[in-house]
Amino acid sequence: MRKLKLAAIVSISLLLLIGLVFFMIGYLRPKVAGIYITTNPSATVFINSEQVGRTPYRATRDPDEITVELIPESFQVPLAPYETKVTLVAGVETVLQRDFGEIEETSAGEIISFEKVDKDETSLSVVTIPDQAQLLIDGRERVFTPYKTSSLLPGEHALVISANGYKERVVEVKTHDGYKLTAIVKLAKEKESEEEQPVASEAATQDQDKEEEKELVEILTTPTGYLRVRAEPSSLGNEVSQVEPGETYTLIETDEKTGWFKIEYLPALPAQAGQAGEEAKVGWISNQYARKVAEKITPTPTSKPKATPTPI
Structure with missing residues (x-):
């Protein structure tokens, strides 16, 4: 009988000790x-x-x-x-x-x-x-x-x-x-109504029509430091090149479904003596990291196709 009482006391003490340990762990653990x-x-x-x-x-x-x-x-x-x-x-x-x-x-x-x-x-x-x-x-x-x-x-x-x-x-x-x-x-600013937007004068409009503007696309900042150029207007398309923020490229067209931009990322090379010329290279980029700009000159891209780009 005495042994049973002793065993019960030891068991209760162990349970109390274990409970105290778990309590202290939870108390001392830093809150998230x-x-x-x-x-x-x-x-x-x-x-x-x-x-x-x-x-x-x-x-x-x-x-x-x-x-x-x-x-x-x-x-x-x-x-x-x-x-x-x-x-x-x-x-x-x-x-x-x-x-x-x-x-x-x-x-x-x-x-x-x-x-x-x-x-x-x-x-x-x-x-x-x-x-x-x-x-x-x-x-x-x-x-x-x-x-x-x-x-x-x-x-x-x-x-x-x-x-x-x-x-x-x-x-x-x-x-x-x-x-x-x-x-x-x-708060978001209200967009100006069409009546409030300034209207260009007729003379200015005529002068603008005389100038043949070329629409360009400027590459914006990306989390990776570059933007992928793909063969199709989708993130599932094959990657054909990469372009970098701050560069501008000639806009070929805009995909109506996705809004992606088709750009000329490498200009055509004229034929030289003994060598055939090369056609311009084009591809698609996401419109999330690019915006349209208007220029009167043809841009000269500074980037070149990069072999085996690292996926993100």
């Missing part, structure tokens, strides 16, 4: 931070220059400041990529939403983050781009940004942000006891 990214349209996500997935994207990471780069997937009109720095806080999920436009000014979005405050306090801070935007909270309180308050109750709230010349944006947030919610909201 979360990030949730959504975009319109979908985008490829790079964190600290490393491709990590596509939107919607959710992950946990060590608390730290990270650089987020979003490359929109556009098959019609080229859209502006987005890059920003985000500070991830332990035990908190930071939310990043981005609506892409053709340029930065016509893009919109918000970053929602939290930081700990007094446990009985519920705080809200709203910062906008542009500054001094009108903020309507839950359809009642009308103020101007930047704005901070600690008088809100915990729960869901609707923020309506507007400014002259910008599209109105509605942001749904949820505040919590013991946390300060910070919303950084960027």
Whole structure:
């Protein structure tokens, strides 16, 4: 009987010790931070220059400041990529939403983050781009940004942000006891109507018609430092060459379905004594990393076809 009691005491002690060990491991283990990214349209996500997935994207990471780069997937009109720095806080999920436009000014979005405050306090801070935007909270309180308050109750709230010349944006947030919610909201500029756009004079139009302009394509910055040239207007097409940011090429045509550009990446070589000439080489590039420009001269590409390019 005495041995049974001793065994029971030892077993209980071991269980308590194991429980204490697991508790201390969980207590001492550093908390992770979360990030949730959504975009319109979908985008490829790079964190600290490393491709990590596509939107919607959710992950946990060590608390730290990270650089987020979003490359929109556009098959019609080229859209502006987005890059920003985000500070991830332990035990908190930071939310990043981005609506892409053709340029930065016509893009919109918000970053929602939290930081700990007094446990009985519920705080809200709203910062906008542009500054001094009108903020309507839950359809009642009308103020101007930047704005901070600690008088809100915990729960869901609707923020309506507007400014002259910008599209109105509605942001749904949820505040919590013991946390300060910070919303950084960027508004998209309204596009000018046709009536507001300047109309060229008849004389200027005639002069422009006299000049035979050649449409070019300029290569934009890419995550890899180069842009692939493919045999077909698709990322599945065979790669035939590479071009680099800052270079310009003659535009041959634009694919109506994908929006990709067909360019002359290597000009024709005239025939020489004893040698036959070579035809110009053409291929397709993604419109996500290129834009149309107009010039009156024929560009001279600086890049050359590269053998066995390294895939990404």
